[in-house]
Amino acid sequence: MPNTLTISPSPTQVVSSLTASDSAHQVRGACPHDCPDTCSLLTTVEGGVATKVQGNPAHPQTDGVLCNKVSRYAERTYHPDRLLSPLKRSGPKGSGQFEPVSWDDALADIAAKLKPIAARSPEAIVPYSYAGTMGLVQGEAMASRFFNRVGACLLDRTICSSAGGEGMTQTLGGKVGMRVEFFAEAKLIIIWGSNSIGSNLHFWRYAQQAKRDGAKLICIDPRKSETAEKCHEHIALLPGTDAALALAVMHELITHDWLDHAYIEQHTLGWPALKERALQWSAERAASICGIPVEQIKSLARDYGQCLVDQQPAAIRLNYGMQRVRGGGNATRAVACLPALIGAWRHRAGGLLMSASGHFPIDKAALERPELRSGHLPRTINMSTIGHALLEETSSDFGPKIEALMVYNSNPVAVAPESGKVVQGFARPDLFTVVLEHFQTDTADYADYILPATTQLEHWDIHPSYGHTDVLLNRPAIAPLGQAKTNSQIFRELAACMGFDEPCFQDDDPTLCRTAFGDKVDFDELLAQGFASLKLPEAPFAEGQFHTPSGKCEFFSQRLQAQGLDGLPDHVPNFEAAGTSKDFPLAMISPPARSFLNSTFVNVTSLRNIELEPVLEIHPEDAAPRGITTGAVLKVFNQRGCYTVKAEVSVRARPGVVNGLGIWWRKLGLDGTNVNQLTSQHLTDMGRGPVFYDCLVEVKLA
Numbered sequence: 001m002p003n004t005l006t007i008s009p010s011p012t013q014v015v016s017s018l019t020a021s022d023s024a025h026q027v028r029g030a031c032p033h034d035c036p037d038t039c040s041l042l043t044t045v046e047g048g049v050a051t052k053v054q055g056n057p058a059h060p061q062t063d064g065v066l067c068n069k070v071s072r073y074a075e076r077t078y079h080p081d082r083l084l085s086p087l088k089r090s091g092p093k094g095s096g097q098f099e100p101v102s103w104d105d106a107l108a109d110i111a112a113k114l115k116p117i118a119a120r121s122p123e124a125i126v127p128y129s130y131a132g133t134m135g136l137v138q139g140e141a142m143a144s145r146f147f148n149r150v151g152a153c154l155l156d157r158t159i160c161s162s163a164g165g166e167g168m169t170q171t172l173g174g175k176v177g178m179r180v181e182f183f184a185e186a187k188l189i190i191i192w193g194s195n196s197i198g199s200n201l202h203f204w205r206y207a208q209q210a211k212r213d214g215a216k217l218i219c220i221d222p223r224k225s226e227t228a229e230k231c232h233e234h235i236a237l238l239p240g241t242d243a244a245l246a247l248a249v250m251h252e253l254i255t256h257d258w259l260d261h262a263y264i265e266q267h268t269l270g271w272p273a274l275k276e277r278a279l280q281w282s283a284e285r286a287a288s289i290c291g292i293p294v295e296q297i298k299s300l301a302r303d304y305g306q307c308l309v310d311q312q313p314a315a316i317r318l319n320y321g322m323q324r325v326r327g328g329g330n331a332t333r334a335v336a337c338l339p340a341l342i343g344a345w346r347h348r349a350g351g352l353l354m355s356a357s358g359h360f361p362i363d364k365a366a367l368e369r370p371e372l373r374s375g376h377l378p379r380t381i382n383m384s385t386i387g388h389a390l391l392e393e394t395s396s397d398f399g400p401k402i403e404a405l406m407v408y409n410s411n412p413v414a415v416a417p418e419s420g421k422v423v424q425g426f427a428r429p430d431l432f433t434v435v436l437e438h439f440q441t442d443t444a445d446y447a448d449y450i451l452p453a454t455t456q457l458e459h460w461d462i463h464p465s466y467g468h469t470d471v472l473l474n475r476p477a478i479a480p481l482g483q484a485k486t487n488s489q490i491f492r493e494l495a496a497c498m499g500f501d502e503p504c505f506q507d508d509d510p511t512l513c514r515t516a517f518g519d520k521v522d523f524d525e526l527l528a529q530g531f532a533s534l535k536l537p538e539a540p541f542a543e544g545q546f547h548t549p550s551g552k553c554e555f556f557s558q559r560l561q562a563q564g565l566d567g568l569p570d571h572v573p574n575f576e577a578a579g580t581s582k583d584f585p586l587a588m589i590s591p592p593a594r595s596f597l598n599s600t601f602v603n604v605t606s607l608r609n610i611e612l613e614p615v616l617e618i619h620p621e622d623a624a625p626r627g628i629t630t631g632a633v634l635k636v637f638n639q640r641g642c643y644t645v646k647a648e649v650s651v652r653a654r655p656g657v658v659n660g661l662g663i664w665w666r667k668l669g670l671d672g673t674n675v676n677q678l679t680s681q682h683l684t685d686m687g688r689g690p691v692f693y694d695c696l697v698e699v700k701l702a
């Protein structure tokens with residue numbers, strides 16, 4: 001089947017001929033991965049084969065540099081295990097046994113299975129997708145049109161950032177903030193809940209520049225990460241205690257009068273109430289909750305306050321690590337209040353950045369066509385509790401039992417919390433599951449059909465970013481491998497098999513690329529150079545103008561109070577707070593292993609050779625009484641399950657907290673499970689998000 005890529009100039013437009021004599025050329029693209037950096041790529045193609053993937057030196061944010069993972073993108077694309085033809089299950093559910101079938105047979109049979117469900121109970125059909133690709137075309141464009149037309153249930157895409165996103169929206173008005181490039185000019189950078197070297201490398205390069213120019217760097221993270229190690233200060237607080245820390249910093253700012261009274265007066269809402277709240281949070285009180293020295297809190301506040309005194313920019317790189325706990329929304333709100341207190345927003349290099357995604361004027365309705373839905377708004381399933389959802393029977397609360405599941409751009413059996421339940425759900429013999437994938441992942445093992453999808457080198461796409469403010473265009477560099485098709489093409493053809501004849505199912509991928517931003521972004525500029533910068537002010541809130549209903553930084557939120565929640569940020573203790581259980585005395589966090597991206601790349605040999613085996617970092621004080629030494633095989637367990645890992649006795653872990661680096665493919669681990677065997681399906685205070693880092697365990701020698 002030919003792909004549908006036709007556009008002028010030609011799809012694989014030559015950026016440069018490497019030599020006059022051979023056919024090698026470079027094609028401009030975009031890194032598709034779920035990472036704030038959204039790099040501009042240059043793929044070298046020789047004789048129709050991609051031989052090298054490099055960072056584009058012409059794109060300022062990428063600056064010619066790629067991470068270790070994506071520099072292996074060609075290895076991943078040409079991996080011997082790439083799925084190259086549709087597969088139909090030939091063994092029991094979950095056995096991973098499949099046989100090749102033709103596209104025509106696969107799509108006809110899938111349509112035949114979906115049609116009666118769609119006619120009887122469309123909400124029993126569930127799409128499940130996340131950010132395997134961040135592209136808007138291979139993401140939710142054609143797929144959403146398809147599910148809207150079916151009338152399928154909606155998916156609440158909460159698995160990563162919804163608590164923090166909600167916290168930002170309630171406080172600043174959206175996922176908006178500082179421009180990342182200006183971190184280079186800051187005099188104080190607080191990296192709060194992020195291992196930037198591993199997960200946001202291009203931000204880290206700006207932070208390094210600031211450091212060379214005399215800035216102080218402080219990292220707030222329970223783990224002594226690669227990033228924490230390279231900062232001047234590391235505050236190793238207990239997981240889920242960030243709001244207590246932020247409130248105590250406010251307390252110090254108040255008592256020393258390190259406050260920008262004019263900014264607070266003009267551009268904030270609810271200061272008297274927040275002040276009263278913060279005054280309840282002495283450094284001593286917070287120190288005992290955070291498990292850190294009092295002096296560390298005072299010194300953090302002094303550094304922050306001093307920036308006001310010296311009129312120097314203080315910048316916070318807040319990231320998602322700190323919002324994967326029960327109080328994640330409140331914690332984000334508490335931290336997001338800080339810049340307004342010292343007027344940090346007055347500087348272009350001051351303020352805070354969590355996500356930049358709210359700056360992008362995406363025309364979601366034009367891509368997804370909600371008007372294809374007829375009748376009432378269908379129910380919504382939360383992706384973070386897919387384990388529970390798959391095991392629910394029909395009821396008036398829940399709606400119909402889930403009968404069919406279509407998974408694309410995600411690997412829920414590996415990444416969703418409480419995998420024991422997720423696996424049990426996917427293993428249901430009466431569930432019809434289709435998985436669109438590059439590889440036979442843990443999730444694909446449970447499919448009835450696996451459909452082979454193209455990678456970023458093989459399709460068109462267009463990308464916003466959540467870490468910078470440029471739009472990127474991805475051109476296909478090579479033809480689809482084997483019989484792989486783009487996600488969009490698969491949904492187009494499936495729509496035809498279902499008998500959907502609306503013209504929007506004919507839109508090709510380049511057209512969808514143009515549709516994504518309409519006339520808000522100069523498409524010719526994208527075609528010409530591969531990226532285009534949004535036109536934004538340098539200091540977004542220098543004059544207030546927050547995106548909230550009041551136009552102010554909302555310390556107090558009327559909207560939250562109307563939902564029956566606390567209108568002010570507060571410390572909300574973890575569901576499973578450190579030190580609260582005799583049986584499970586250790587808190588476990590599960591941040592990414594640096595060479596993997598969520599569960600992507602775990603099957604790429606050169607990268608797995610760096611990570612070797614699933615590990616649990618444990619502090620010597622916790623290891624010694626358990627007789628644990630580095631390299632020992634451990635059982636990590638709680639009431640939800642048990643996971644086998646290799647011990648790494650290390651001061652990267654603080655006492656009382658173990659770090660189970662993620663996210664391994666279950667079948668490539670030591671016992672066919674991964675760290676999510678232990679995590680729970682509890683949800684955050686705001687945003688209905690998962691609480692991966694709010695999890696108590698015990699550890700013993702295997």
Ligand SMILES: Nc1nc2c(c(=O)[nH]1)N[C@H]1C(S)=C(S)[C@@H](COP(=O)(O)OP(=O)(O)OC[C@H]3O[C@@H](n4cnc5c(=O)[nH]c(N)nc54)[C@H](O)[C@@H]3O)O[C@H]1N2
Pocket residue numbers: 034035036160161192193194195196198199200220221222223225238239240241242319320321322323325589591592593594595596597598693
């Ligand atoms: N190499 C690599 N890069 C990635 C990813 C990956 O898997 N691998 N994942 C990508 C994705 S999906 C995302 S969402 C982004 C963003 O990634 P984020 O999740 O925002 O940041 P991480 O760098 O993963 O770091 C999370 C950090 O938070 C720390 N942490 C855990 N609990 C707490 C807490 O309660 N408080 C505080 N202050 N810190 C805590 C962890 O120790 C860890 O160092 O990264 C992306 N980039």
Ligand SMILES: Nc1nc2c(c(=O)[nH]1)N[C@H]1C(S)=C(S)[C@@H](COP(=O)(O)OP(=O)(O)OC[C@H]3O[C@@H](n4cnc5c(=O)[nH]c(N)nc54)[C@H](O)[C@@H]3O)O[C@H]1N2
Pocket residue numbers: 034129130131132133138159160161408409410411412414415416436437438439441453454455456487590591592597598599600662663675676679692
């Ligand atoms: N314990 C624990 N669990 C976590 C986290 C954690 O820190 N700790 N992090 C959480 C976070 S932040 C996130 S974002 C989620 C991520 O969860 P997911 O979004 O599920 O991310 P991945 O595991 O990378 O799986 C993406 C899959 O999409 C596939 N894919 C990529 N491109 C395409 C394409 O074009 N077409 C198709 N059909 N498939 C494609 C890839 O092959 C890959 O298997 O995991 C969460 N789970």
Ligand SMILES: [Mo]
Pocket residue numbers: 034159160161
């Ligand atoms: Mo994420």
